[in-house]
Amino acid sequence: MASHGARVAIPLFVLSIVGARIAGSAALDALPAPTLKAEAKPLSRSALEVGGKHGLLLLLARDDGTAQWAAVDGKALAGASRHPSGFLLRDVATSGSLASVGASPREVGGAIVQEGDLPDLALRFHARYEPFGEGIRVAGWIEDSRKHDRAISVYYALPFSRDSLTWYDDARTSRPVGSDGEAARLRDLAAGANGKYTAFPLSAVANRKAGLSFGIPMNQPAIFRLGYSADTEQLYLAFDFGLTAATAKFPGRADFSFVILAIDPAWGFRSALERYYATYSDLFAKRVKKEGIWVFSDIAHLENPDDFGFMFHEISGAADKMRQILPLDDRLGIGSFRYTTPIPYNMNMPKNEPKTYELAMKTLEDRQKAGDARALAQSICGLRNDDQTFWHRMVDYPWVNGAHFAQNTDPEIPESGAAHNRAHLNYDPSDAGGWHRKSAPFEPGLGLDGEYLDSLGMFSGLLNFARDQFATADYPLTFSLKTRTPCLIQDWSCTEFCRWESEDLHQKGKLLMSNGHPDRFCFMAPYIDALGREVHWHKGKSGEYTPEADSTMNYRRAVCGQKPFLMLLNDDFSKVTPEAIEKYFKRSLFYGFYPSMFVYQAKVNGKWVSKHYFASPELYNRDRPLFKKYVPLIRRINSAGWQPVTLAQCEDADVWIERFGPGADGRVYLTVLNPSDTAKLARIGIDGKSLGLGKKAAQVAELTTGRAVERESDSQFRFELPAEDVALLELNSGD
Secondary structure, eight states: OOOOOSOOBOOEEEEEOOSSOOTTSOEETTEEOOOOSSOBOOOOTTSEEEEOSTTEEEEEOSSOSSOEEEEETTEESOSOBSSOOEEEEEETTTOOEEEEEOOOOEEETTEEEEEEEETTTTEEEEEEEEEETTEEEEEEEEEESSOOOEEEEEEEEEEOOOTTOEEESSSSOEEEOOSSSEEEOOEEOSBSSSSEEOOSSBOOEEOSSOEEEEEOOTTSOOEEEEEEETTTTEEEEEEEEEEOTTOTTSTTEEEEEEEEEEEOTTTHHHHHHHHHHHHTGGGGOOOOOSOOEEEOSOOTTOSSGGGGTEEEEEEOSOHHHHHHHHHHHHHHTOEEEEEEOOSEEEEEOOTTSOOOHHHHHHHHHHHHHTTOHHHHHHHHHBOBOTTSOBOEEEEEETTEEEEEEEBOOOTTSOOBTTBOOHHHHHOOTTOTTOOSOOOSTTSOOSSOOEEEEOOTTTTTTOEEOOGGGGGGOOSOBEEBTTTOOEEEEHHHHHHHHHHHHHHHHHHTTOEEEESSOSSSOOTTGGGOSBEEEEEOOEETTTTEEOOOOHHHHHHHHHHHTTSOEEEEEOSOGGGOOHHHHHHHHHHHHHHTOEEEEOEEEEEETTEEEEEEGGGOHHHHHHHHHHHHHHHHHHHHHHHHOEESOOSEEESSTTSEEEEEOOOTTOOEEEEEEEOSSSOEEEEEEEOTTTTTOOSSOOEEEEOSSOOOOEEEETTEEEEEEOTTEEEEEEEEOOO
């Protein structure tokens, strides 16, 4: 924990908030924004400076902390401002005020520091600015001086003129900034100041000459919002922290960190991603050595299983089942991953009685007396509502008819008598069964090749008010939207578990695989080597092809970086046509994701029935040619590595492009998708020099159909692309 150092009183500049936004007033994060007495202009050379890469310069006024400016290549991003910049704070529970932190910055050991006491808010504040990665890192903390329960929002804002400014939702979607209002991509949550948060860990805005991005490190979970206020002409971020003395590791305190990046305006969000990855490269380390599709089913009966490209086999955690399956996986060179569902406790209840909470508690007590380990863990690890009842759902699923509980997977929760910590029930680092045999690191070998975590997204966003569980939390709490009470987000506890398990597995040369992440949040991703998701792409009575939104796929691609993303199609395969199945394969190829098939489950005459795809020869033999065609192509492009900046553009913006490579052999791959229902002419221009393809014209081949590609010049070519079709272009040096 950082030292508080010398404490000084920090002046606060406050504007009271009354209800919603006042007509005609400037708003920041939908709140009336503080206003300076006089218009401020970019700071003089006497200001303190922090320099980052790509021409980024952060200027801080020496006399107070109410003025900060960003400049790129020597030019400030705004000419003037009527609103304070830098840090602003808000006590959400007791005040409708934004307070600008007025601490004078000072140079300390090659960095710039702001710190001191905020007596009006009963807080202590610290922030440190320094060059980091591709930009500038700002890291610090707030601490409650009274050790009361608090709900505090921490803001940071920098002026950026709205003239000709573009806000980017993701790598493919952007919109011009208007003359007022806000630009942000937000999701709903029952926590934080306004019940909104940002899922992407970074933002991006740019005009024709410069761009700026704020990035949140994916290994530091927090509820945050990223946005741009056209009213105040500021790019901003906001953290929502719940402070409480019950967090024994950091009583009454919350740490924060983010980076400021200058980005290439020609590539907007893609440039922000590229520089974000370079800044936090350790969070995107790719350990998987061999790739392929995810399979859930037993595959012993399959003829020529190599046709399907299996590589990630989730198998039952039962010892007898693993002994049966592992030898075949080992012969085929397939990775074997032991199944665990780490969060839920599924408790069947009497079928003929009303499913009430009271009956659930009685059933739970009976299970505990019988020695059920997960029932016993519920007493120390169960998530609790604000009224301290256990969070639960009454469900009728194929695997449980009764109460569906969620448990905290923090591996440090103290064990009590016969009640074991749920994390320790999930995973045994000692590997008492000897399943994790030594082999080439991160490659399929004898025995288990890693662990598989199921249903990580099923409980995403749950609030946990079990105060005894706050003591071992490693990450800052947030607070309830309704009551402003400090609480844990379930995902933070699961992130702790993923970190703990993956660190042990990686030391053994093994991998961690998951289902259901990323979902609401992205913070488990740094610790998971192969991320996956069950998907539903064919709906209705006729199994109509309805792929997930491009925004969803872009989010997954951004969070994974170059790690493999795996999909299990979970539809009624009897209603899906071969043509619709191929569209699923084609779109998977476009994003570089691995397509596979799951099991269709439905209730028939009151009973659950299941149809396993890979137990149905009429299905997998019908689609075998698709696996043989597309999975090797997906492997090929992923070996080259996905890159956010395409260095290629299509004249028709409704034709989408992604880039993979150059790989070790220098080849570059472009996936090109026509998502519309009409044929398109794809006229594509490339930056061959930046792609490393040499000065001469690149050699171009189309790999899905061998379709003709007509060259128009050394850097431009074209071809016809039918509706909802994909092309895979291989570009090789022309030298």
